[in-house]
Amino acid sequence: MGIVNFSPGIPPAGTGYFSLENPTGNLQVLLPPPTFTKQFLINPVQASALVPLKFKITNPNGVPLTNLTFTDDLTVPAGLTKVSGIASTGCGAPVDLSTATLISVTGATVAANGTCSMSIVLFVVGGPGMRVNTTSTVTSNEAGPGGPATDTLTVVLPPTLDKAFAVSQLQLFGPNSTTLTFTLFNPAANPIPLTDIEFTDTLPAVVVVSTPNGLTSTCSPTAPTASPGVAAYQPCSARRESGSGRLLHHFSECDGSSDRIPTQHDF
Secondary structure: OEEEEEOOOOOOOOOOOEEOOOOOOOOOEEEOEEEEEEEOOOOOOOOEEEEEEEEEEEOOOOOOEEEEEEEEEOOOOOOOEEOHHHHHHEEOOEOOOOOOOOEEEEEEEEOOOEEEEEEEEEEOOOOOOEEEEEHHHHOOOOOOOEOEEEEEEEEEOOOOEEEEEEEOOOOOOOEEEEEEEEEEOOOOOOOOOEEEEEEEOOOOOEOOOOOOOOOOOOOEEEOOEEEEEEEEEEEEEEEEOOOOOOEOOOOOOOOOEEEEEEEEEOO
16 A cells, blocks of 8 residues: 655645555545644643643644544653643544553544644653654554654742841841842753742841832842842742853842841831
8 A cells, every 4th residue: 555645726725645555446544644743731831730732633634534543652761751631622533541650532523614723731850951842653544644643841940038137136226237138049950941930038026127228239120129128029030141050140030139138126
């Protein structure tokens, strides 16, 4: 049996495929393949988190496609396992859930000129990095194979935050102000910058932000704020110098923000 490009006219508007099945010359005409895509719906994601994965099949033909079949090996790359079954929208496909690291779909159907989608929740294991995950092709009874479908999941570690008072003990009367410094780190193993970082620090009842507050920051693009009783920072970025693995000063170079913090007993 062989597959031969046949053009024009089978189907109309495109190239068809046929196979010589037996000596009588019967032809099996295969329609244009479906479009097959996949997408991690939360991306980037932290390690040890849950992430939904969505598959989408689009049929460009005027007849339904039946017995759509594909697999997705989650061990390539390692670090993904299933935690729930597939939810199908219009595909009606039985799914093999017996193996935690293999998604297997058999017998799906997509309507003429229609689209169907399936989603599954995965658990992310392992450390940070870029996880390129690719399916098999999707086959059907009526059309040529479509795909494979590929998407890249970016896994990151969360930032770490340090804070320190320049002077840890203050007098009740007399000079009684100090500088509080926050330093935010993007772990060197993370493959991307961290953005939209937010945190707040509610000060103890006996401590307030001084006036003026002496606020400085290396955060960008939005400067932190320091109102009486609260020091707030949002949003901010923490990044690595490209290719060097060296942390660029914490907190986006997010080193910084220095506030003068006097006690309420500042007479």
